[in-house]
Amino acid sequence: MYEDQNSKHHELLIIGAGAAGMMAALTARDQGIDTAIIESNDRMGKKILTTGNGRCNITNESTATGTDEAVALSHKYHSNQAGFPLPVLQQFGVRQTIDFFSSLGLPLIPLEDGRMYPMSLQAASVPGVFRLALEDRNVPIYFKNKVLDVIVSTEHPRFTIKCQMETEEQVVYTSEYLFLCAGGLTAPKTGTDGSGYTLVQRLGHTLIDPVPGIVQLKLDYPHLKELSGIKFEGHAHIIVNNEVIRTEYGEILFTDYGISGPPILQLSRKAAYNLGRGESVTLSVELMPGRTEEEIVEFLETHWGIFGHRTVADSLIGIINKKLIPVLLKEAGIDQQLHLLCQDLSWKTKKIFYRIMKHWEFKVTDTNSFTNAQTTAGGIDTTELIEGTLESKLVPGLYLAGEVMDVDGDCGGYNLQWAWSSGYAAAMALADRRNGKDGC
Structure with a gap:
């Protein structure tokens, strides 16, 4: 036939x-x-x-x-x-x-x-x-x-x-x-x-x-190799010209080239078209989803108040993925102070942590190719x-x-x-x- x-x-x-x-x-x-x-x-x-x-x-x-x-x-x-x-x-x-x-x-x-x-x-x-x-x-x-x-x-x-x-x-x-x-x-x-x-x-x-479409995103970030393989549940936002144009929630996965996971795949179309127009595209992820900025500040202030005798690194165990901690310490500029106690954190450093927990931003440079895309x-x-x-x-x-x-x-x-x-x-x-x- x-x-x-x-x-x-x-x-x-x-x-x-x-x-x-x-x-x-x-x-x-x-x-x-x-x-x-x-x-x-x-x-x-x-x-x-x-x-x-x-x-x-x-x-x-x-x-x-x-x-x-x-x-x-x-x-x-x-x-x-x-x-x-x-x-x-x-x-x-x-x-x-x-x-x-x-x-x-x-x-x-x-x-x-x-x-x-x-x-x-x-x-x-x-x-x-x-x-x-x-x-x-x-x-x-x-x-x-x-x-x-x-x-x-x-x-x-x-x-x-x-x-x-x-x-x-x-x-x-x-x-x-x-x-x-x-x-x-x-x-x-x-x-x-x-x-x-x-x-x-x-x-x-x-x-x-x-x-x-429905594809992974490439990021410009110096510590991707350290983040590669880390998974967490959270919100992801695509930001163009300082405006959030779409938000998705689910399991997010860092890779050695950037970021993946169902929320990222859903956001990729917006990223691809805006990059094609020459726009600056940013991805923001939330490490403590479901909490407002004020609630994050209150939570961490209380937590660090109770465990002020612990190092900052140890205080984050059980709150976020343990593999994320070294990278967050670098973001906060205290990676050389591994024994810094919570009670000794400056307000400036605390504000960096608060920002990252709610709005950890990455520059999006591209998407993966059609070979990796689902549509x-x-x-x-x-x-x-x-x-x-x-x-x-x-x-x-x-x-x-x-x-x-x-x-x-x-x-x-x-x-x-x-x-x-x-x-x-x-x-x-x-x-x-x-x-x-x-x-x-």
Whole structure:
């Protein structure tokens, strides 16, 4: 089924057998559309295998409550056109996703923070059930086909897709409709190498500069090697032009290049775009979360008053991670005075400790690369797509789905949810168009 190159014309061709492409193909075929997929890899869903630490975080049920669940879900997404994701999510949200995978024989289970995973806790289960479902529906997948060019005609067939096979032999496919689901720039080894952007740009679309999203941050700080490996729970804030623009809470991890952990990953998009604009970006972390500055001062003054006979280093044991203490002593300028007693602390030095506990600031210099990122922020400009249908305003019959467009979600299953939702919405829009239900 998958290696047959004889049947080269289909009503709908989908470029990319990732999450969005598989969903679009299955939905379109169920609507009676002659559908095939073109994929550069030797198997489908290759990037999915790397998600969720090998477990695949399919979606997140934390927003699936109440009557405005689509609105709540839409707040987890980012785009230059803020309201763009909502009409898509209203068609296919979290509840529909859970029911859909159940219908494929893949029940989902919730783990931490509402994150939903396959019951098997194996990412391979996801492309596995899609493969079975597509085989059941006789949907061809043309593997090892690298798309070189897309040509649009005013006659039939409307789209001509030129590909090169692994053998370097070139082959041509034609279709009346085309879905581009080629992904962004994350995990290039799995095929999401940005080539989809090039194809759509050649057709006249605009690319909003992509940056790594859900990624670690690089810091300019002289003691990173000493901090590397230290974990703690706390708040993290991204600060631009002396204004906190986003705050997240959770486990924070120092590394030899900078900082990581779920809160940092959530903040990385803001950091990346502001750095790209040439802004000065600062990260602030709290070592004593949940306390005001006044409460921190009162706590430490009382603590040092009781244990004034102890050294400053010993007084901090049990309050913060022990490995942080030598670095904090350096920050306070007393690292050469290891036997300094709490009762001998100057007010100036105390104020340094108070500041660090509430607002320990670091200069952000960059993010890690797309290879380390979980998603791509940026992509094809959504103002050039029809809201709700994802059809191109510039090239009738061309639809986009998934990461290739300028929509990205927070960490926690939201980016895969966008893939399922956008793939479904595009396929249903095409089905409505064919059935004369789109008002045309």
